[in-house]
Amino acid sequence: MPIDTADLPEPEELPDDPEDLPPENLNPGWLSQDELAFVRSRLPIVYVEAVPVRVDGLGQVTEVGLLLRGTPEGEMTRALVAGRVRYGESLRDALFRHLETDLGPMAFPQIPASPVPAQVAEYFPMPGMSPYNDERQHAVSLVYVVPVTGSCSPRQDALEVSWMPPADALAPGTLAELAGGRGRLLRQALSTVGC
Amino acid sequence: MPIDTADLPEPEELPDDPEDLPPENLNPGWLSQDELAFVRSRLPIVYVEAVPVRVDGLGQVTEVGLLLRGTPEGEMTRALVAGRVRYGESLRDALFRHLETDLGPMAFPQIPASPVPAQVAEYFPMPGMSPYNDERQHAVSLVYVVPVTGSCSPRQDALEVSWMPPADALAPGTLAELAGGRGRLLRQALSTVGC
């Protein structure tokens, strides 16, 4: 199965015209395809992931947002907001950047005041080392539950953000639609907010 | 010293005209003075406490709010938002009620999505059992860091809410102005948000 990860592709991975790439020499956090392939085979990569939620006036989670997108094979899969942390970028900046990329500029996420994540997920390319799997890399992912207060309009390649009550997000059928073990991760993240 | 607690008096403790008291038979959570004295000598009492903070667009704490009020002796002391949880009242409701009482109705607090507190403080009337002391009672207090987004206008008996950068709130001089060990508690609560 060529698509084993639930997060959206990052710009570095898109088959782009090199002219469209940001000037690499300006930002050491940008990696060429070769460099990315090298580091992915030698080092754990730092990721952030976010479970977008809506809360009521007392902070209680009322809805959970899941990204829905089509794979190149035409399958629909669900995904969390997720992406790499760049060199020189803070976790908060990375979280905000990926939320904006995946939910649009009007989502108005409330990044948690605490840097301690709701859960830590370790993705390995080799099966069996952990409940979480990512063919591309060994990633250490800090997972946050993030209330969003605005309206979400995902960029084109995510077809939809679907909102559902926590009980629906926790239904076995929904959890199974998240790839790479992220159903379990979603369940763990929602547990921290009492769901 | 007759005032050993930093939280503001609750309505039950005020020397009130009984006519002003809410109808007790309507809400079993209201206790008469005698009842309160009895339960305080026999049971740990559930409290919530809140450290109000202001955060920037990335969730980073920029300011910490502390209540400043005069004691009957004319001393100024600093306090956290704090109060008892009533029978039949959820922790979220109690947190919201005490935030509204102490910060006014326009504070717009963002109650955290997680019910797990930043810290748990155990107050004992007997000295030496814990770093936290409350002459009146044995209290188990769940402490939350709560971002507020509106404007704060405390009720009359709290003279002021003063806002200060986290480094000032953590200065030994400030921490020492919180009674009953709450300086230590403030330090612990702010630690959870990276301060």
Next chain:
Amino acid sequence: MPIDTADLPEPEELPDDPEDLPPENLNPGWLSQDELAFVRSRLPIVYVEAVPVRVDGLGQVTEVGLLLRGTPEGEMTRALVAGRVRYGESLRDALFRHLETDLGPMAFPQIPASPVPAQVAEYFPMPGMSPYNDERQHAVSLVYVVPVTGSCSPRQDALEVSWMPPADALAPGTLAELAGGRGRLLRQALSTVGC
């Protein structure tokens, strides 16, 4: 069914010969049946609950312990270690006391260094206020995951401590055997340890 709670009865609730009761005047934390009935109708009661686990040398949970006991109706139900915190008793002391009562004196529990619980559960006697229900009282319960290193021999009225892999403890059938919403609570507590 008159017994809807999963925790084991506390000594105060047992239909005992009064001579067997501890001398109440020596410990204000002891309550007579009448006093307990009064406070349970007027105040939230502080509880601690524990999920006993076994861990490997790297701290990974390998087994989860659940109490199995018969109700007066002859039904078998599963329960967590649980009980009330007494006046003047620290949370750690209460946790240790209830672990010893339910698992025996040779369980050697490792009480967590952090007083912050894995989860907070609010039990209400009125249905619908929370996922957790306790006919007897409004209880605020601090829930901990506690590794035990010794051997467990529960007191007589708990027929058994059964140990199972985390996946079995999380199976819907097992979770449904915990009363009062504690299946959900067990799932949340195990989520914090990556299960």
Next chain:
Amino acid sequence: MPIDTADLPEPEELPDDPEDLPPENLNPGWLSQDELAFVRSRLPIVYVEAVPVRVDGLGQVTEVGLLLRGTPEGEMTRALVAGRVRYGESLRDALFRHLETDLGPMAFPQIPASPVPAQVAEYFPMPGMSPYNDERQHAVSLVYVVPVTGSCSPRQDALEVSWMPPADALAPGTLAELAGGRGRLLRQALSTVGC
């Protein structure tokens, strides 16, 4: 001062006879000096840090362990247990490996059951981006409080593990002896265990 970090040098950084190096082709997690220099300039590096503590029978922290070592300049500095997570290595394995390296094989650390760290520290080589600074790299460090139950005998280049009561570890003079902002980090980590 060329050495501004409190963690002990890793084997990769030691000026070694190449013969002494582990066979790099057997473990992709090993990096040559050039490779390490490259990745450190392009990616955040995953670290684990540990605050070793001793606890009493109720889990209360009684002592805090700090590494004491001499710099090449002859200064004494205090340090936490710290080190890089290798490719393909779990956080638990990395934590155990660094604890064993720094505290010896008889320390018998109790790695926490929860993978969620007590705190997350972001080290940047550029000053001002964070309270934590590491000249060598951008590191994202997951910090745990780890009870140890055995006896500690650090390897040669750490002269001593010194144990002290939590109040002494939190004294401003002690915190100031930890480089790169780790005094603040120690304070935050100890806050999570009620100190």
